Amino acid sequence: MNANLSEADAANELMRLARAIAQHNRLYHADDAPQISDAEYDALVRRNAELEAAFPSLVRDDSPSRLVGHEVAASPLSKVRHEQRMMSLDNAFSDEEVVDFVGRMRRFLALPEDAEVAMTAEDKIDGLSCSLRYERGVLVRAATRGDGQVGEDVTANVATITDIPQQLMGDIPEVFEVRGEVYMSKADFAALNAAQAAKDDKIFANPRNAAAGSLRQKDASVTASRRLCFLAHGWGATSAVPEATQFTMMQRIAAWGVPVSPQLVLCNDTATMLQHYRKIEQARADLPYDIDGVVYKVDRLDWQERLGFVAKSPRWAMAHKFPAERAETTLEAIDIQVGRTGKLTPVGRLKPVTVGGVVVSNVTLHNRDEIARLGLRVGDRVVLQRAGDVIPQVVENLTRDVSRDAYAFPDHCPECSSEAVAEEGEVDVRCTGGLVCPAQRTERLRHFVSRVALDIEGLGEKTILEFFALGWLESPADIFRLKERRTEILTREGWKEKSVDNLLAAIEAKRTPDAARLLFALGIRHVGVVTARDLCKRFVALPRLREVAEKAHTGDEEANAELISIDGIGPAVVEALGDFFHEAHNVSVWEDILSEVSPPDYVVETKDSPVAGKTVVFTGALETMSRDEAKAQAEALGARSAGSVSAKTDLVVAGPGAGSKLKKAQELNIEVIDEAAWADIVKAAG
Numbered sequence: 134m135n136a137n138l139s140e141a142d143a144a145n146e147l148m149r150l151a152r153a154i155a156q157h158n159r160l161y162h163a164d165d166a167p168q169i170s171d172a173e174y175d176a177l178v179r180r181n182a183e184l185e186a187a188f189p190s191l192v193r194d195d196s197p198s199r200l201v202g203h204e205v206a207a208s209p210l211s212k213v214r215h216e217q218r219m220m221s222l223d224n225a226f227s228d229e230e231v232v233d234f235v236g237r238m239r240r241f242l243a244l245p246e247d248a249e250v251a252m253t254a255e256d257k258i259d260g261l262s263c264s265l266r267y268e269r270g271v272l273v274r275a276a277t278r279g280d281g282q283v284g285e286d287v288t289a290n291v292a293t294i295t296d297i298p299q300q301l302m303g304d305i306p307e308v309f310e311v312r313g314e315v316y317m318s319k320a321d322f323a324a325l326n327a328a329q330a331a332k333d334d335k336i337f338a339n340p341r342n343a344a345a346g347s348l349r350q351k352d353a354s355v356t357a358s359r360r361l362c363f364l365a366h367g368w369g370a371t372s373a374v375p376e377a378t379q380f381t382m383m384q385r386i387a388a389w390g391v392p393v394s395p396q397l398v399l400c401n402d403t404a405t406m407l408q409h410y411r412k413i414e415q416a417r418a419d420l421p422y423d424i425d426g427v428v429y430k431v432d433r434l435d436w437q438e439r440l441g442f443v444a445k446s447p448r449w450a451m452a453h454k455f456p457a458e459r460a461e462t463t464l465e466a467i468d469i470q471v472g473r474t475g476k477l478t479p480v481g482r483l484k485p486v487t488v489g490g491v492v493v494s495n496v497t498l499h500n501r502d503e504i505a506r507l508g509l510r511v512g513d514r515v516v517l518q519r520a521g522d523v524i525p526q527v528v529e530n531l532t533r534d535v536s537r538d539a540y541a542f543p544d545h546c547p548e549c550s551s552e553a554v555a556e557e558g559e560v561d562v563r564c565t566g567g568l569v570c571p572a573q574r575t576e577r578l579r580h581f582v583s584r585v586a587l588d589i590e591g592l593g594e595k596t597i598l599e600f601f602a603l604g605w606l607e608s609p610a611d612i613f614r615l616k617e618r619r620t621e622i623l624t625r626e627g628w629k630e631k632s633v634d635n636l637l638a639a640i641e642a643k644r645t646p647d648a649a650r651l652l653f654a655l656g657i658r659h660v661g662v663v664t665a666r667d668l669c670k671r672f673v674a675l676p677r678l679r680e681v682a683e684k685a686h687t688g689d690e691e692a693n694a695e696l697i698s699i700d701g702i703g704p705a706v707v708e709a710l711g712d713f714f715h716e717a718h719n720v721s722v723w724e725d726i727l728s729e730v731s732p733p734d735y736v737v738e739t740k741d742s743p744v745a746g747k748t749v750v751f752t753g754a755l756e757t758m759s760r761d762e763a764k765a766q767a768e769a770l771g772a773r774s775a776g777s778v779s780a781k782t783d784l785v786v787a788g789p790g791a792g793s794k795l796k797k798a799q800e801l802n803i804e805v806i807d808e809a810a811w812a813d814i815v816k817a818a819g
């Protein structure tokens with residue numbers, strides 16, 4: 134923890150962390166395409182917790198510490214609200230933490246120091262949590278965890294999973310929700326990826342992602358074509374719980390016909406729990422499925438009840454995680470890749486090695502500092518770690534003490550030979566070539582036409598590189614002038630009348646692009662998809678955004694305040710926008726593209742409502758909806774939702790636990806209502 138960190142810096146960092154963690158949650162849970170390792174993710178979460186502990190007044194409404202799992206993704210599956218929230222578990226990484234955990238419970242229950250607390254222990258399957266609702270013994274609904282409160286309806290999909298009975302056998306309570314993990318076995322995962330590779334289709338990073346991608350399908354026949362399994366680990370809403378302990382209840386669920394882990398045991402003391410942990414850890418490699426730890430739960434259900442929940446996790450359960458898997462290999466080369474923003478990323482080429490069931494031959498080395506921290510040089514023996522997940526990383530250099538010249542990080546761009554420097558306070562080294570750097574220019578063009586940006590079909594990487602080399606594509610606007618080169622393109626190998634016309638038609642179709650997509654496509658630093666949309670909502674037309682951003686850059690307080698007042702926009706974005714328009718070549722790219730395309734004014738569909746045109750701030754806990762849902766409602770009613778209370782705020786919706794924002798609203802004499810009154814406004818406008 135940085136002792137001299139200012140409150141403003143901490144607030145900025147917390148904002149960045151909230152956004153980064155939300156993005157990685159989305160990539161991991163919704164897109165099944167994680168981009169960072171679990172360890173890196175955990176580091177972000179830990180940093181967030183540290184900062185929040187040091188600056189309790191800065192805890193954000195959208196803080197990751199307040200969320201379970203991920204926000205429910207925009208998906209074709211319909212949403213299901215869980216009658217009883219699906220919780221997540223706290224983690225322990227050492228025996229001491231497990232002992233502490235048992236000690237805490239003992240104190241909470243006011244038991245004597247030496248009292249043993251019987252607990253169940255079972256392997257923690259790395260799958261996708263699912264809730265199965267049985268009414269009168271018949272499966273009526275299956276839902277994914279989602280954000281813990283709202284998941285996705287996968288009833289049709291689980292119908293194809295043979296482990297999940299459609300009908301339970303025996304004496305079943307009127308309503309009973311079985312909870313457990315849908316997973317894919319290691320063998321089925323390997324077979325699926327082999328089949329995907331043969332079709333040149335998407336390769337899944339790990340069995341968990343494959344299971345999630347297979348279950349969350351609009352077309353249940355896709356799910357049916359993949360072999361999925363299920364193991365129960367607990368229950369949710371029930372009309373009755375016919376047993377008094379966790380262990381006997383799980384036995385009963387098994388008797389009803391739902392599979393339960395064969396590793397589930399009852400432990401009468403902590404020593405037995407830890408013994409079972411070691412046993413499962415040893416058996417791990419031979420188990421048919423991936424696991425990442427052992428879960429302990431208090432056996433007595435009346436004690437579970439008394440212990441209850443803290444924040445998003447039960448006090449009576451804990452996941453004891455396994456250490457990450459490691460392997461040793463040789464670093465054979467360090468290559469430098471130049472990205473769209475000119476960032477030089479070192480990539481380690483490794484002697485291929487298997488770690489955690491995956492052959493690894495490349496590893497990102499992140500940046501210059503990381504190479505220096507590990508003292509990496511070509512030829513070094515390194516330890517690679519892969520934590521039940523995605524991107525492996527180098528965690529140790531075994532030959533750092535052997536005398537050899539240190540690796541010299543390039544001070545010139547390997548693509549354009551321009552100087553490469555790290556700005557003050559930045560770890561990333563960037564090529565200063567800007568538009569003369571072919572790597573940056575082609576990466577920017579690729580970004581410009583990519584699916585999330587302008588989405589121009591038929592203009593792939595190969596074509597961009599080819600046209601760029603010919604001098605036909607200097608900047609994004611040139612894309613819209615390609616039609617003048619129709620005859621020339623036809624002389625190129627591989628192009629026919631039809632393919633050229635298809636490409637030109639795809640380009641023409643984007644003459645009136647969505648303003649937010651166009652703004653995002655320009656690749657301004659810190660302006661991602663969401664930020665671009667937020668900016669367009671506020672400024673409606675791009676020239677107006679430029680005007681305000683330029684003013685803010687010259688130090689105009691009002692312009693700066695206008696930008697900062699937008700929820701989710703912080704100083705980093707304001708600075709990046711100012712810098713962008715300050716650079717002459719960016720302005721010419723901007724003007725050039727706006728001479729070729731005309732994005733219509735950005736229209737937010739609104740309803741006539743009493744809050745139309747007003748600025749609303751939500752604070753405190755909302756009980757019947759997520760904050761995102763509330764914000765979406767405000768926007769649909771023509772209101773703007775802001776992140777902080779100021780003189781420009783018209784209305785504050787405060788839930789329980791509202792703190793400084795509520796106080797400020799009262800000081801400024803701003804109208805404050807509760808969640809129910811807000812719901813009435815929404816209902817009246819509906």
Ligand SMILES: [Zn+2]
Pocket residue numbers: 471546547548549550551564565566567569570571572573
């Ligand atoms: Zn360069």
